[in-house]
Amino acid sequence: MKTRKRSYNDVTSETIDRNSYEPAYLQLANILRRQIAVGVFRPGDQLPSEAMLCQNYRLSPMTVRRTINLLADEEVVVTAQGRGTFVNSLELSRAAFDLQELQHLFNNPSMTVTLLNARIVAADEHTARKLDIPVGAKTIYIRRLLSLDHTPALYHREYLIYDPTRPIVESEMEVTALKGLFDGIGNALLKYGKLSIETCLLGEEEAMLLQTASPEAAFRLEHLFYDFDDHPVSWGWFLCRHDYLHFTAIVGIKNG
Template identity: 30%
Template sequence: MPKSAAPLYEQIRELIVAALAGGEWRPGDALPSEAALAARFQASPGTVRRALDELAAAHVVERRQGAGTFVATHTAPRDAYRFLRLVSDEGKKGFTRRLVHCRRARASAETARMLQLRTAEPVIEVRRLLLRGDRPAVLDDLWLPERHFKGLTSDVINGYAGTLYALFEERYQVHMVRAEEKLRAVSASEEAAGLLAVAPGHPLLSVDRVAYTYGGRPVELRRGLYHTESDHYRNDLN
């Protein structure tokens, strides 16, 4: 272990994250046992356990009773919409998805700043609708660094049955581990109103999200417009 002022469990946590970022373990893979990791990092099993507990709390790994510790994955059904906090008032589950477009663009100054890119660097711009039955619930606009998502097209998105984050994980080896959101109330523009089937000026919830992969690297900027007439935004606070 290298010398550091940080507590040993924090050093081990960061070394595990670095190994994940380097592809040593893929999403869904089982990690070595705590005893094996303790031997690798020359630490006690208790110290390794604390590092893994922190990673589990951050949803980087998941504990499975009697099975061990696994790299978290967006392909698991229970995690399909982990970052989407829109909940149906009537208890309806899941969404259907309708792609509006997927095209190459140049990063605006704001997009470049949020994604730590150069201004005008190539990005992929995705627009889609999430629907509850036949009712549009979310209009999503996404900006993705093209260098991480080469070959992403409408055909690729439409040909994949799972969520976008599962697609990013499986095809592009980009795993979203955390996100930051900003919420504000807005009025629907004419364009957004047409797509969400509401009147222009209708109140919407705007959710700006930056999603990060291992090492705190931003890899997605997303702006969602939520129609909350029959849904609500829910966040469980611990």
């Protein structure tokens, strides 16, 4: 059964609050998002022209243009030269999965980190390729176990380029760079990182450390961090029990 499309008369007329600390272009973007969410505008519908938005909300063309650019960057709308601005259709390819649940794990106050091993090892071919160093070069190999309420949740293995002058080495012994980034206090020596997630089966040793059966499905989160010279400094991966991590995403605009 088809649902009736809402009109402007179905929703409360909203205006721009001139006394708000929120910029006018963000207020307008939120108004348009809400109108799309409740069905005033549906996928494929054309939004009011920029001139009409300027008139209706008493805004400058520059402000309205900034709103449209913002919504276009978020892929809420698409602009067609000479035709106008249209609401984007629902596409699963635009689904974005965030790492909030993983962040909650790291920020859980009951999280404890147990250092299992830390030693200097020669880089094998795979590690050397990841860290862009010669095969046989010195690296620091670290193994640690992260637990929630004394129950193992993540097993972490990491290789760092050996350089005793880098304070990152000492700090990594206690807390991972990834946890620091989730906390919003990422290491000042790191410029950016690459993350990838895949599923895997735990080996016997890994399953024993995580106190689960073998073989057992798990998430493998690989990370590679770079310094401000764009050189790799840290490569490793977390193995997370499958029952500790779930990923969800919302496609389109949800009302409320």
